[in-house]
Amino acid sequence: MSDVLGSIWWMIVALGVLVTFHEFGHYWVARRCGVKVLRFSVGFGKPLWSRRDRHGTEFAIAAIPLGGYVKMLDEAEGDVPAAQQDQAFNRKSVWQRIAVVAAGPLANVLLCIVLLWAMFVLGKQDYSATLGGVSGIAADAGFMRGDRIVRIGDRKIDTWADASIVLTKAAIDGDDVPVEVETASGSQLTRTLPLSRLPVGFDQENAIGLSGLVWRHWVAPAIIGKVTPGSAADGVLNVGDVVTAVDGHPVHGFNDIATQVDALGKRGGAAMIEVDRAGERLAFELAPRRTRHPEAGQGDYWALGLAPPAKVQMPGYDATLHYGPVAAVPAALRETGKLTADSLGMIRRMLTGDASLKNVSGPITIAQVANVSAKRGPDWFLWFLAAMSLSLAIINLLPIPVLDGGHLLYYLIELVKGSPLSERHMVAGQYMGLAALAGLMGLAFYNDILRLVT
Structure with missing residues (x-):
């Protein structure tokens, strides 16, 4: 399956799961509150399949798999x-209406916890926060290759992704x-970054790199994938050779070659280039x-x-997040709490202007991540679904009219003033909400397209 088709397919699968649970939350609580549900639809547009239950509710799967809805009996419609x-629905008490509207996002939060629990029971393979290289600020602070980050501030670090999120926020x-x-x-040290x-x-999307940290699994092995004709290495080094040292300095990854060769060139003269060729250690002078850069x-x-190989084999995972069925429950709750705090923290920073709006991703990026996660295995796809489910809950709870959070805002105002908002004010709010939502979607698409182009 091509990456494009795979991205589309796994995006549809993810949306189908998340939307179904979200709408089921609305449906289940509405039924418990005595509200008649007319239609439960996954997707928009013309139904591809539908059936009615004994209560008269139509369950449908529609043609456009970009959302869903629960249509309830309502005198406003x-x-x-x-x-x-x-x-x-409109005849129910304000607390019952709040319960029905809040049930959708809460269902997504519950789904997030369940998915993370399943991921932990299955065992999630990942990379540790081990450094494969340091430079600049990190090197000045004393960080060294081989250091494994175990805690940042008061937060325990299990993987490189944990560390990246915390360090990016701090940056x-x-x-x-x-x-x-x-x-x-093996010694334990505390350093200040x-x-x-x-x-x-600075480019916030590259905060880790700009700080001088390089994760070990980012370091490409020093395998020669191409030798440029007419170059210094032409006819001497072969494709498949593994460079182990330049002028006596060990080479840990392909990036080390460029750094050490540049230093060698500035010094002047020749030096020994050591390689491993099919298990045989060789050295060439x-x-x-001096080479012209291909970009003007x-x-x-x-x-x-x-040059490195066109396709580099990723190293094996060196960290596993695995718990038994009982221990996985608090672990899932902790992880949900961390994801929630990280998401809300980033939203707050974007609203205050501290974080770049480039952090907003749209459906193209989400589809690509869905495809990559599915390829990595069920543990990664479960994490992706959990993160998306939580994001859907948070977005829906934003106080923007047309979203669940906007309706909850209306009901809270009704509680305070003792009567519903006027229809004129509600309609005005809906238009403002649609404008805000359209702007947010436009920004997300713009960021997606910009990432594809650059």
């Missing part, structure tokens, strides 16, 4: 027979954070040559004429 008026806030590491020799030294207006305006650089 048409005439209601006198015999059924007690089943109309946006301009904080200097205490980082507890386990060194390659001075993220306040990052330049004003080579001198780098980038200047010349020192090179041997080596």
